[in-house]
Amino acid sequence: MKTAITELFGIRHPIIQGGMHYVGFAELAAAVSNAGGLGIITGLTQKTPELLAREIARCRDMTDRPFGVNLTFLPALKAPPYPEYIAAIVEGGVKIVETAGRSPEQYLPPLKAADIKIIHKCTSVRHSLKAERIGCDAVSVDGFECGGHPGEDDVPNFILLPRAADELKIPFVASGGMADGRSLVAALALGAAGMNMGTRFIATKEAPVHENVKQAIVAASELDTRLIMRALRNTERVLKNAGVDRLLEIERDKGAALSFADIQEHVAGLYPRIMLEGDVDAGAWSCGMVAGLIHDIPTVAELIDRIMTDAERLIRDRLMGLLGHSATPAAKVA
Numbered sequence: 001m002k003t004a005i006t007e008l009f010g011i012r013h014p015i016i017q018g019g020m021h022y023v024g025f026a027e028l029a030a031a032v033s034n035a036g037g038l039g040i041i042t043g044l045t046q047k048t049p050e051l052l053a054r055e056i057a058r059c060r061d062m063t064d065r066p067f068g069v070n071l072t073f074l075p076a077l078k079a080p081p082y083p084e085y086i087a088a089i090v091e092g093g094v095k096i097v098e099t100a101g102r103s104p105e106q107y108l109p110p111l112k113a114a115d116i117k118i119i120h121k122c123t124s125v126r127h128s129l130k131a132e133r134i135g136c137d138a139v140s141v142d143g144f145e146c147g148g149h150p151g152e153d154d155v156p157n158f159i160l161l162p163r164a165a166d167e168l169k170i171p172f173v174a175s176g177g178m179a180d181g182r183s184l185v186a187a188l189a190l191g192a193a194g195m196n197m198g199t200r201f202i203a204t205k206e207a208p209v210h211e212n213v214k215q216a217i218v219a220a221s222e223l224d225t226r227l228i229m230r231a232l233r234n235t236e237r238v239l240k241n242a243g244v245d246r247l248l249e250i251e252r253d254k255g256a257a258l259s260f261a262d263i264q265e266h267v268a269g270l271y272p273r274i275m276l277e278g279d280v281d282a283g284a285w286s287c288g289m290v291a292g293l294i295h296d297i298p299t300v301a302e303l304i305d306r307i308m309t310d311a312e313r314l315i316r317d318r319l320m321g322l323l324g325h326s327a328t329p330a331a332k333v334a
């Protein structure tokens with residue numbers, strides 16, 4: 001399948017694995033890229049730019065296909081040394097960067113100078129247009145369903161994607177709620193040139209996280225996520241668990257007077273415990289509503305092959321069939 005995204009990034013299938021804290025290590029990124037998608041290492045999970053350089057080198061040892069690095073710009077008491085992370089990316093020869101969070105504008109010049117393609121992930125049409133204006137090459141449009149930070153507008157992808165299609169000139173992928181061949185075909189129909197997945201890629205054999213995390217996703221339904229930190233305008237969609245219940249109780253008690261310090265112990269610094277040690281009830285961790293569509297833990301290659309096969313069958317048999325075209329020979333036999 002050829003789309004503006006496969007052409008832009010030099011990949012076989014229009015499927016991207018979004019950056020994920022303590023999930024997007026070289027193992028997962030390389031597995032996705034080897035399977036024909038675009039794997040992405042999460043830059044800030046590496047505690048220093050030197051460690052990121054090492055992670056990039058590890059990934060390069062595992063794949064000769066294109067892969068990217070995610071740089072997330074979130075509010076922080078002490079900002080990470082972004083210019084040094086960017087230097088590690090440039091020197092590591094990475095040609096694709098996924099930015100997310102605040103506008104990446106001030107960091108674009110060194111990336112552009114190194115001929116790096118930028119895909120900015122954002123949750124609204126206005127931020128997508130800003131990304132286009134400042135020179136990003138593509139956008140990842142993250143709907144309200146998504147795991148992680150859905151923004152504050154609460155517009156789901158059935159509205160957000162066609163709105164983006166109406167306004168954007170640069171290509172975009174659909175992000176949030178994407179899981180299978182149906183998601184991909186729907187995303188393409190709504191105007192996207194591919195899809196970005198987070199939660200679905202955690203429940204794969206190669207995702208280097210504890211088995212408990214994968215099982216928690218398989219066990220969860222679409223009703224099992226919660227939105228936290230609304231009062232701080234830093235909303236995050238997370239999997240409901242005992243730690244999140246306690247956090248939500250504090251949020252209810254404090255109301256509009258909530259400060260980050262009130263909930264810090266339930267949201268900050270927990271990812272190593274959750275993702276690596278498997279203590280899935282320790283507190284908040286990002287998870288999308290799409291958990292309701294995830295029922296197994298395939299290899300990344302099995303997942304991507306299944307998505308592409310199902311998408312092709314959907315287009316050829318179901319959609320073309322609706323128009324009166326004959327089905328593919330395989331479907332006729334079935």
Ligand SMILES: Cc1cc2nc3c(=O)[nH]c(=O)nc-3n(C[C@H](O)[C@H](O)[C@H](O)COP(=O)(O)O)c2cc1C
Pocket residue numbers: 017018019020021023042070071072099100101121142145146147148149175176177178196197198199200285286287288289290
């Ligand atoms: C556990 C987890 C951690 C994430 N960490 C990040 C991150 O550090 N930076 C980022 O830009 N997005 C992060 N995301 C968002 C994903 O890249 C992706 O946009 C999102 O998961 C898409 O929604 P989906 O989960 O419905 O597929 C994270 C998502 C999950 C589930």
